[in-house]
Amino acid sequence: MIVGTQKPLEEIWDMIKGFRKVLVLGCNTCVAICHAGGGKEAEILASLLRMKASLSGVETTVRHAAIERQCESEFFEPVMDEVRASDVVLSLACGVGVNFLADKAGDIPAFPGIDTAFFGAVEKAGIFKELCAGCGGCILHLTGGICPVARCSKSIMNGPCGGTSDGKCEISRDVDCAWYLIVERMKKLGTLEKLFEIQPPKDWSTGLYGGPRKVVLEHITAPEPPEKGKESQGGM
Amino acid sequence: MKSGSNLEKVLEGGHFAVTAEVGPPKGTSASVVQKKGDILKSCCDALNVTDNQTAIVRMSSLSGCVILKGMGLDPVMQMVVRDRNRIAIQSDILGAVALGIRNVLCLSGDHQKFGNHPTAKNVYDIDSIQLVKTLKTMRDEKKFLCGENISGEVPLFIGAVENPFADPFEFRVIRLGKKVQAGADFIQTQAVYDVDKFAGWMKMVRDRGLDKQVHILAGVIPIKSVGMARYMRDNVSGVSVPDEIVTRLEDAKDVKEEGVKITLEIIDRLKDIDGIHGVHVMAVAWEDIVPVIAERAGLLPRPIL
Structure with missing residues (x-):
């Protein structure tokens, strides 16, 4: 799993304080397991930001939502209207999710609500350990x-x-x-x-230092070859 | 002769070698290096110039070596793999050879966490054993790591380090064997205080016949104060300072003199260990004690070859 840690509230506030409509968007897979960026953390962070806004005398609406994974397009569908209605989206996903959201969010900025730490495992409850560098x-x-x-x-x-x-x-x-x-x-x-x-x-060169990496599965991405039967039918 | 360096001549000639360490300044003054060179020149066969030791930025090892070379001394260029990738390493080696440097000591380097730029990114593109092998390939096959040819000779005397006091104890000899297999001509060890443990390690070295394939110089660090002894015992990873040494210093009237005596006793015992071909004295910020130690240990005069 990808392990992340919550950013300090002050740092997040500095990022978003100029915006009026904020959406805190949780991700319910890896970062939920490490209690950094799941739906529950999104809800709590949204409350904290509302309090912060109120204490600072800033008029800001902070909404929250969460999807299963911010690294696959299909999961974004139900929240895209909410995203488009916001001035900024604070993604609590790992950096993958923030990047992916930025690609989809058009002119709406996507900001990171957590620090993505590493690929790790749950050593025991509350302890997460880096085990792979990818x-x-x-x-x-x-x-x-x-x-x-x-x-x-x-x-x-x-x-x-x-x-x-x-x-x-x-x-x-x-x-x-x-x-x-x-x-x-x-x-x-x-x-x-x-x-x-x-x-x-x-x-x-296969790691972080060989330029951005991509895995392409051609048997999945390649267009289906035309069926022979149909081709011969068309030719007749 | 692989390099023709003075250190190589001394060791190949069967003499008991003496090397010492020159830490370059945190600044631009060549005279700091020259002064240390002056102090050490008549009591040592070669002088190691450290490479940003403990990850603290200092004048580069290569520059320090060139300054010593200019004084007619035989420098050992220390090179850590922490700060350079394989491109920079090979490039620096070409430059060092062009400038007359003949001895290179290959090290991992202390983690940058200990230094004055703890937020730096480290490199560790290749490790110290791979560095030894790279230098051997450059020298013997005149090829870069990528297989392309090097123009000109690469006469190098290749050194590596070993820490017999690090863990796992029994694997340290295997790792020394890997360094020898990679092409190390000489080894300088971590500082020895626990001579019994070191002698046990050397027995394992001899059992594997490694003492016949590589010149081993035992590391010695003279202790100047009780605080230093305690610090080395408690905080320096992989250094083993027996409590008895700390107690002796605590009880001593003249701590510095006691420190010298301890060092002389250690050197005396090291000389008797089969397969030890010299000592490497690392008198950090206490260079002027090295001639005294060399004299009192009966290591003077140094051979002129």
């Missing part, structure tokens, strides 16, 4: 299922560096050393010798 060219089969790109502070491919101590990373006693975990896990799996080989420099 870099392309996955090598988890070589590292015991533990990602050195996302989980090592230096994203090194031949770790651990000299900064690991008691299984923790040099940057903080609260951060596990990914390479310590990898070595221990590979020992357990009986595959430690896989780590004896030097991993070559990574191809980062």
Whole structure:
């Protein structure tokens, strides 16, 4: 899932205080699970903004709504009238949702109501942990299922560096050393010798650094080939 | 000879090498580097110039090396992979060789969190082992990482670091082996205070025959004050300072002298460990103690080759 965190109210207020009709739009998938941007959070934030407006003596109407996912067009249909009737939409989706909404919202600005943090999992209730960097060219089969790109502070491919101590990373006693975990896990799996080989420099072009990425499934996007029967019928 | 550097000659000649560290200034003054070079020149075979150590911006290692080279000294250019991608790294290596630099030490680099620009983006395009291998390919095959040819020779003596006190202990030797396999000619280790633990690590090094394939210089940091000892014990990741050393300094009348004595005892024991080919003295902001230590440790005069 994509994990996000709520932005400070003051920061949001600074973004939207010049607008009269505000729509706070929640997203009920990933960011709802991490209590940052679901329908419930949209409702609470809308109330807070109404109070803020009232305290500041600004006449602003703040409405709220939420859709299942702000990353797929079909879910937007029911709220598009509401979007068009607003001066600004504060999207509580991840950055994907904000971008996607901006594409659809015409001349209505789409602002981010949360900070998108990372791809992660729910370690336990209230704790979300980054586990993947979405870099392309996955090598988890070589590292015991533990990602050195996302989980090592230096994203090194031949770790651990000299900064690991008691299984923790040099940057903080609260951060596990990914390479310590990898070595221990590979020992357990009986595959430690896989780590004896030097991993070559990574191809980062499949990641954030190769330009914007796109996946195209041609079997879905390609136009249906004309049916042969029909073609021959037409020719007759 | 791979590079013809003084350090290579000393080590290949079977001498017990002495290297020390020159931290460049947070400023533009060449004389700061020259002054340190002057202090250290007669007691060391080569001088490492650090590369934005602890992620604090300082004069570049390459510039510091050129200044030392101009004084007739043999610099070791430290290069961290934190701040440069493979394009900048290879470009800097070409420039360094053109300017007469022959020794390069490859490191990961401290995370930028520790430095004076903690919000910076790090690079880590390649890691330190991949850097060693890149330099070896540049030198031996005269090729860039991409496979294209380099014009001219790339005579380099390639160094790497290892921290025997980091975790997981038994994997550190395997990782040293990877650095040797990648092409390291010499190793400078993290500072040694716990000589017993270090000796245990060196036994693992010898069991794998790595001591025959690479020159290992043990790192030494003279301790100047009780506060420094405590700080290193408690806060520096991967450095192991036994409590006994801290206690000795706490009880000492002359703390600096006690610090020197401790360093001399450590060097004495390091000299007796099979496979140790030298010491690397990192006297941060205490450069003038290095000639004293070298003298009292019986490491002078340095060979002239």
